[in-house]
Amino acid sequence: MRIDLHTHSRVSDGTESPSELVRAARAAGIDVLALTDHDTAAGWPEAVEAAREHGVALVRGMEISTELDGHGVHLLAYLPDPTYPPLVEELGRILDGRGLRLPRMVARLRELGVAITEADVHAQSGDAAASGRPHVADALVALGVVASRDEAFDRYLSAGRPAYVGRYAAPLEPMIRTVAAAGGVTVIAHPWGRSGRERPDEQDLLPLVEAGLSGLEVDHQDHAPEVRARLRAIARALDLVVTGSSDHHGAGKIGHDLGVNTTAPEEYARLLERAAAAAAASGRRTPEVVR
Numbered sequence: 001m002r003i004d005l006h007t008h009s010r011v012s013d014g015t016e017s018p019s020e021l022v023r024a025a026r027a028a029g030i031d032v033l034a035l036t037d038h039d040t041a042a043g044w045p046e047a048v049e050a051a052r053e054h055g056v057a058l059v060r061g062m063e064i065s066t067e068l069d070g071h072g073v074h075l076l077a078y079l080p081d082p083t084y085p086p087l088v089e090e091l092g093r094i095l096d097g098r099g100l101r102l103p104r105m106v107a108r109l110r111e112l113g114v115a116i117t118e119a120d121v122h123a124q125s126g127d128a129a130a131s132g133r134p135h136v137a138d139a140l141v142a143l144g145v146v147a148s149r150d151e152a153f154d155r156y157l158s159a160g161r162p163a164y165v166g167r168y169a170a171p172l173e174p175m176i177r178t179v180a181a182a183g184g185v186t187v188i189a190h191p192w193g194r195s196g197r198e199r200p201d202e203q204d205l206l207p208l209v210e211a212g213l214s215g216l217e218v219d220h221q222d223h224a225p226e227v228r229a230r231l232r233a234i235a236r237a238l239d240l241v242v243t244g245s246s247d248h249h250g251a252g253k254i255g256h257d258l259g260v261n262t263t264a265p266e267e268y269a270r271l272l273e274r275a276a277a278a279a280a281a282s283g284r285r286t287p288e289v290v291r
């Protein structure tokens, strides 16, 4: 059984529609797929329909932009009730923050002599819930300013680069509690990714586990083998579920093909057990896995 628990559609910054993504997963031999667009459940209905049609098991999820002591942390949330008001409110704040950020990033780029407009960015983001840095990067590629998304981030858009603009992210620990109260489970995405800062570190994780954190995404393209080994040991020590996933973005991210990393069936089963417990404890109407 091939299980990929972290993918993006065009509803955030992927390049495929939710149904195209499900079809691509079927073609790639994925049996269980999670759709985890940034800060939104807007792609779920289309993905559910496609999953039924193509016989792919679908886990409804999202990747929430959070922060811990000023460091950005991506939090994967699986199977929460998307109508739970505190969750809706926080996702709204995050998406609003992105909306405000775009004009400021465009203004910075123009100050740097790059002739880019908001319309150039919207031309890239299409039906995405909000225009984010990847769309600005795509616009820079389309304008011939840089050759790739990676170059756009390295030269302009990453934290510390000249066109970087901060934005609202939800505090991590309260968000873990909010997702639990919505009947869902949480996994920290690529905890020690390319940033080079090992946050959250081992010390940080204990209170997060107490807040209800269920797992760590260990097998991710941004993690070197020795990082994976260390994270796996920490997960074992803290009784956290270990996941592996592609973080697929369609054509938007090179080296993240569907199934490039996968989650072991027994770890997936543990995650579903915890999701069932969270759903029961919350009393919310939570989404089932589509089978």
Ligand SMILES: [Zn+2]
Pocket (backbone or CB within 6 Å): 063, 074, 189, 190
């Ligand atoms: Zn992420």
Ligand SMILES: [Zn+2]
Pocket (backbone or CB within 6 Å): 006, 008, 063, 189, 247
């Ligand atoms: Zn992602």
